[in-house]
Amino acid sequence: MTSHEAARSSSPDFGAQLAAGAIPILPFGALEQHGPHLPLATDTIMADGLARRIADEVGGILLPPINYGQTSDNAAFPGTITLSFDTVRAIAKDIAAALAAQGARGFVVVNGDFGNQAPLRQAAREISEQLGIGVLVVxxxxxxxxxAELCTTAPAGLGLYHAEEFETSLVLHLRPEDVRMELAVAEYPVYPPTFPAVLTGLDKLSRSGVFGDPRPATAALGATLMDRLADEAIELVNAFLLTLPVQDP
Structure with missing residues (x-):
């Protein structure tokens, strides 16, 4: 299928795409530290990369990415700029409201940052209840x-994948010019017994901001990882599309 980039579309073209049933897809990223070797925009780069793959497969409308997110856990590191829970929630709701008013039959958000998960989940519930359109957060x-299958290094544990082999490989694939592998370092934090039940700034756990080992990362691995993520995400989005009302011809 053919996807459409909203930022490069005219107003009539955008309206025609919605009228034809195309689903808007929003990459929601963050601006936060990712160690000494990865760019602050890592989460946005990854979310946009996956959103593009989804849009190409389902013929969606790719919206411009949101470059900030809820990333207060990283706030002590220079360059991290965090939004509040309510701001992330409000951004998603406002965009959904504008799309619903223009006739969108559904809305997909591709989330690139862990901190966005809770506010986007709440936004999705409110969008569905208040606006009456289906919304999926990926x-x-x-x-x-x-x-676990493809990376060669052990994860840092507790579900944290941050600036290690997985993320570094994806950015090497998507934006290699922004990666400084000569600065990559490994760090495996020792978590306090109260983590993550008690909020702890990630600067207290990792001096470098890295959780794991990025040094074996490669662009080739990143391409394979993106293929696999895209397969899983596209299957999920296609299942979601089946739940939406069919657009009138």
Missing amino acids: NYPGMAEIA
């Missing part, structure tokens, strides 16, 4: 299983 389905 949070890298199958990530842990894919990483």
Whole structure:
């Protein structure tokens, strides 16, 4: 199928795409530290990369990414700029309201940051209840299983994949010019027994901001990881599309 980039479409073209039933797809990223070797925009780069793959497969409308997110756990590191829970929730709801008013039959958000999960989940519930349109939040389905199968290094544990082999390989695939592998370091934090039940700044756990070992990362691995993530995400989105009302011809 053919996808459409909203930022490059005219107003009439955008309206025609919605009228034809195309689903808007929003990459929701963050601006936060990812160690000394990865760019602050890592989560946005990854979310946009996956959203593009989904849009190409389902003929969706790719919206411009949201470049900030709820990333207060990383706030002590320079360059991290966090939004509040309510701001993330409100951004998603406002965009959904504008799309619903223009006749969108559904809405997909591709989330690139762990901190966005809770506010986007709440936004999805409110969008469905208040606006009456279906919304799906995609949070890298199958990530842990894919990483366990394909990555060569051990994860840092507790579900944290941050600036290690998985993320570094994806950015090497998507934006290699922004990666400085000569600065990559490994760090495996020792978690306090209260973590993550008690909120702890990630700067207290990792001096470098890395959780795991990024040094074996390669662009080739990143391409394979993206293929696998895209397969899982596209299957999920296609299932979601079947729940939406069919557009009148």
